[in-house]
Amino acid sequence: MAKASKKPETNPLKGLIETTYLFKGLDESWLSNYLTPEDLKLETLFSNRPVYTAFMPDEHLDGLYVVLDKGLIISRSTPLDRIIAITYPGGCFGMHNLPFSYGLATRSFPTLVEAYKTSQVLKISLATLQRLYQDSQVIQERYRLFFELRTKFHYHLLNCSTYPPQAIAALLRGLIYQERELGNQPKGGVYEFDLPVDLMARACQLNQRTVEQVLKGMQQVKLIDHLSKDKESSGDRIQVLEPEGLKAVYSATRDRVHWWPLK
Secondary structure: OOEEOOOOOOOHHHHHHHHOOOOOOOOHHHHHOOOOHHHHOEEEEOOOEEEEEEOOOOOOOOEEEEEEEOOOEEEEEOOOOEEEEEEOOOOEEOHHHOOOHHHHHOOOOOEEEEEOOOEEEEEEEHHHHHHHHHHOHHHHHHHHHHHHHHHHHHHHHHOOOOOHHHHHHHHHHHHHHHHHHOOOOOEOOEEEEEOOHHHHHHHHOOOHHHHHHHHHHHHHOOOEEEOOOOHHHOOOEEEEOOHHHHHHHHOOOHHHOOOOOOO
16 A cells, blocks of 8 residues: 655655646635645555545545656556556555545546555545645646546547457557647657566456567558567566658558558
8 A cells, every 4th residue: 555755855856847738827825825745745545555445335535646756656456457548657546435526526446546556645635635636727628638638538448349450459559649638748759668578468458469560560661669678667668660651550440550460
């Protein structure tokens, strides 16, 4: 579970303003009136450990998690063990389980939320978030967007057909849309994702071998670069080189993806 960091950043408030979508570009002195030092304590979420179970009957969270650095956070639906949400640094999670704003209307089946890799987060208390939301139209609009993006990500997953190239393209398109809207991507004109093969398999309901074959085909036609042999990437990074070409695969029928051998 979460553990307080022993070495917090010297100015975590500045880090929030520079790197996280919800607070990006806000005035530091104004924001300091709401976020106290107690609100700015870093926590470490350790890899492959649950953070909480979402959508339990009559159970809610007491704060919003802001992902600052490292790792990624996933949500796994049960009992199919399907990945239904992926949160990278700069994003937030937990808003669907807060008894506040759009979270009041959010209902779903129990879902395990966990840090797939060790991640650093800040947890903003519910009371502080409510004050910020009430006093800032900018935060209201950005907070609303989190709910919209989650719904649109689910829409992309619904378009993961049994045709493997289209399924993987749907997942990548969903992540591209999400990270672009949050202002996290692209960097240098290229979209890059920390995206292990087993996560792709569980999100698209494919076996890992099939996912690897699709990535190999996409790399051969230069849609992506799968950095599986790069030591610095830990074998999990995917660069999307041709987003428009990926879009064509996403909307393709079986006979239009020439590089996939199985029709």
